[in-house]
Amino acid sequence: MAGTINKEVCGYPLSIFFIVVNEFCERFSYYGMRAVLVLYFKYFLRWDDDLATSIYHTFVALCYLTPILGAIVADSWLGKFKTIIYLSIVYAIGQVAMAVSAIHDITDTDRDGTPDNMTFHVVLSMVGLFLIALGTGGIKPCVAAFGGDQFSDHQDRQRRTFFSVFYLCINGGSLLSTIITPILRAQDCGIHSQQKCYSLAFGVPAALMLVALVVFIVGSGMYYKAEPQGNIMLDVCKCIGFAIKNRYRHRSNQYPKRQHWMDWAEEKYDKLLIAQIKMVLKVLFLYIPLPMFWTLFDQKGSRWTLQATTMNGYFGSLVIQPDQMQTVNPILILTLVPIMDSVIYPLINKCGLNFTPLKRMTVGMLLAAIAFVCAALVQIEIDVSRKQLLYLFISSSHFYFFFLNLIFRKHCPPSHQHPRTDDITSKPQEGNNAIRFVNGMKTAVNVSIPAANFGLIEPFSYSNYSLIKNGKVTFTLWSGSQSCEYSTDFGFGSSYTFFIPSTLVFGPNCQESITAAEDIKPNSVHMALQIPQYFFITAGEVMFSVTGLEFSYSQAPSNMKAVLQAGWLFTVAIGNFIVLIVAELAKLPKQWAEYVLFASLLVAVCFIFSIMAYFYTYIDPAEIEAQFKKNVNEDDEDNKHKLQKTEVEMNKRDSIKCHDEDDKDKQTKM
Numbered sequence: 001m002a003g004t005i006n007k008e009v010c011g012y013p014l015s016i017f018f019i020v021v022n023e024f025c026e027r028f029s030y031y032g033m034r035a036v037l038v039l040y041f042k043y044f045l046r047w048d049d050d051l052a053t054s055i056y057h058t059f060v061a062l063c064y065l066t067p068i069l070g071a072i073v074a075d076s077w078l079g080k081f082k083t084i085i086y087l088s089i090v091y092a093i094g095q096v097a098m099a100v101s102a103i104h105d106i107t108d109t110d111r112d113g114t115p116d117n118m119t120f121h122v123v124l125s126m127v128g129l130f131l132i133a134l135g136t137g138g139i140k141p142c143v144a145a146f147g148g149d150q151f152s153d154h155q156d157r158q159r160r161t162f163f164s165v166f167y168l169c170i171n172g173g174s175l176l177s178t179i180i181t182p183i184l185r186a187q188d189c190g191i192h193s194q195q196k197c198y199s200l201a202f203g204v205p206a207a208l209m210l211v212a213l214v215v216f217i218v219g220s221g222m223y224y225k226a227e228p229q230g231n232i233m234l235d236v237c238k239c240i241g242f243a244i245k246n247r248y249r250h251r252s253n254q255y256p257k258r259q260h261w262m263d264w265a266e267e268k269y270d271k272l273l274i275a276q277i278k279m280v281l282k283v284l285f286l287y288i289p290l291p292m293f294w295t296l297f298d299q300k301g302s303r304w305t306l307q308a309t310t311m312n313g314y315f316g317s318l319v320i321q322p323d324q325m326q327t328v329n330p331i332l333i334l335t336l337v338p339i340m341d342s343v344i345y346p347l348i349n350k351c352g353l354n355f356t357p358l359k360r361m362t363v364g365m366l367l368a369a370i371a372f373v374c375a376a377l378v379q380i381e382i383d384v385s386r387k388q389l390l391y392l393f394i395s396s397s398h399f400y401f402f403f404l405n406l407i408f409r410k411h412c413p414p415s416h417q418h419p420r421t422d423d424i425t426s427k428p429q430e431g432n433n434a435i436r437f438v439n440g441m442k443t444a445v446n447v448s449i450p451a452a453n454f455g456l457i458e459p460f461s462y463s464n465y466s467l468i469k470n471g472k473v474t475f476t477l478w479s480g481s482q483s484c485e486y487s488t489d490f491g492f493g494s495s496y497t498f499f500i501p502s503t504l505v506f507g508p509n510c511q512e513s514i515t516a517a518e519d520i521k522p523n524s525v526h527m528a529l530q531i532p533q534y535f536f537i538t539a540g541e542v543m544f545s546v547t548g549l550e551f552s553y554s555q556a557p558s559n560m561k562a563v564l565q566a567g568w569l570f571t572v573a574i575g576n577f578i579v580l581i582v583a584e585l586a587k588l589p590k591q592w593a594e595y596v597l598f599a600s601l602l603v604a605v606c607f608i609f610s611i612m613a614y615f616y617t618y619i620d621p622a623e624i625e626a627q628f629k630k631n632v633n634e635d636d637e638d639n640k641h642k643l644q645k646t647e648v649e650m651n652k653r654d655s656i657k658c659h660d661e662d663d664k665d666k667q668t669k670m
């Protein structure tokens with residue numbers, strides 16, 4: 001750091017307190033909004049699953065592409081401080097737009113609880129999401145780099161700790177918000193009619209973003225603010241372009257080779273700029289294999305969550321929903337980061353091993369590959385258990401329906417016999433349970449639960465299947481004015497046919513009379529089996545991501561810190577695209593095989609990365625820059641010296657000339 005920090009607490013600049021609190025609130029805002037976004041698309045905007053998923057992923061990808069924009073603006077034009085302020089305002093406006101777009105009362109003219117002008121809500125939410133992507137992505141590389149800027153050159157250890165705490169704040173904020181916003185969404189709210197409260201679920205993240213902005217501004221007087229050094233990115237592009245052109249012009253063997261191809265820019269560009277570009281290119285080259293890590297990492301939210309839907313989420317009396325398993329990642333981050341920093345790394349150091357940042361990142365990649373091997377093993381276990389269940393289902397249901405048909409034939413005239421058409425033969429999606437009723441009575445029966453209505457079931461007929469969530473459910477059966485209740489508990493992913501016997505007596509309770517046939521057993525493989533894979537991927541993340549964040553800062557030249565952070569985040573965006581490409585191209589019939597494929601790809605990439613890392617030499621950009629500046633100053637001194645010498649010589653020559661001329665004059669006079 002070039003400036004001086006006035007206030008320090010325990011050897012840390014006080015200003016970083018505002019930066020980490022800002023990051024905590026911003027991540028709360030981002031992840032909180034993201035947690036309910038797909039549901040908002042589906043249930044508020046009434047989009048189908050495909051459209052909701054594509055827009056969601058497009059938004060996430062955009063959030064990792066915009067950092068480039070923010071970094072260029074910060075490093076070349078506004079500086080990090082102003083860029084963070086301006087883009088945070090854009091971000092907060094986006095969040096407010098989302099919250100407003102989710103108020104159904106605004107267009108609910110007929111007051112039936114549904115918006116009447118959907119275009120208004122769609123347009124406002126899309127504008128909101130675009131502003132959020134611009135804001136969150138734009139400030140992301142700046143906040144991390146700005147935090148790093150607050151430390152002096154000799155505060156390497158403190159800066160490393162800062163990046164760990166920074167990562168803890170990311171995960172603390174995201175953990176809290178992914179727990180809180182779904183609860184807020186589940187509340188009912190509205191002026192004219194009550195609906196699920198998406199406006200509150202978006203409103204609280206919007207408020208947190210405003211808090212983030214205010215906290216950041218409050219710290220204003222304490223920050224070290226590095227001045228932007230002109231349009232650096234344009235200079236970089238021009239310099240690289242010139243080096244390539246010049247190299248091409250001098251391709252013939254008659255010209256002596258230069259140490260580095262960038263040295264071909266020396267004719268026109270400053271040596272310092274060339275050295276800085278070399279530093280950035282070296283790091284960017286090293287980044288090439290990194291997206292593969294994110295390809296595996298980001299499947300937590302997709303493939304792993306889908307895997308959890310085929311598992312049993314009962315942890316004693318606590319029921320964990322499949323998507324809630326994702327919170328294991330931030331929880332583990334909060335425990336693993338301090339353990340790594342205060343126990344594991346010092347222990348490795350004590351053993352005399354030099355566990356360099358690039359070695360840590362390599363180990364991080366291997367851990368992620370191990371996580372996917374664990375996921376494959378769990379998948380095999382699920383597949384085996386499903387095969388057994390299906391076998392059970394086929395054998396038991398054959399016997400069962402043979403029995404039912406006998407009853408039907410006995411009680412029901414052929415015109416009343418309704419054929420069974422849509423038997424479920426595979427597990428219901430998303431951990432739901434598929435339920436249907438068979439009415440063995442001579443009168444029609446109506447069956448309902450708060451979440452679904454099976455409709456009027458004619459005598460000797462079947463209802464359609466209804467999908468219901470896990471937990472205790474109470475069915476109400478009606479026949480004319482008589483009713484009774486039947487309760488039962490459901491697990492995850494089962495299918496049941498409930499048989500209403502002809503002898504059913506309506507009363508307060510018909511618990512004993514109804515018989516249940518378990519067509520498909522509930523998921524038997526426990527969700528806890530996913531914990532090892534979460535553990536390995538998170539340990540990998542700590543070694544890879546926390547280290548990578550700090551590495552990207554420490555190896556970047558002073559005028560391109562944010563740009564290199566953006567390069568780091570760009571690897572996340574590419575990783576997300578690879579998921580789509582590989583999953584599309586590979587189209588493996590078995591999910592476990594896809595997991596093994598991803599694990600193998602990462603091991604291969606990790607091998608390449610370790611070779612690249614072996615040839616990388618760590619640098620201290622500040623030292624190199626200082627050296628160049630010193631050389632320039634020395635050159636300046638030399639030049640000054642030479643100039644003075646020349647002046648003296650010229651004066652001497654002039655005086656000689658004058659003497660000569662004087663002599664000549666004298667001679668002519670004589």
Ligand SMILES: CC(C)C[C@H](NC(=O)[C@@H](N)CC(C)C)C(=O)O
Nearest residue numbers: 170171174175329330333545572
């Ligand atoms: C790509 C990452 C650097 C993004 C980072 N994510 C995390 O720290 C995750 N462990 C959070 C979890 C809730 C998915 C971030 O900055 O958000």
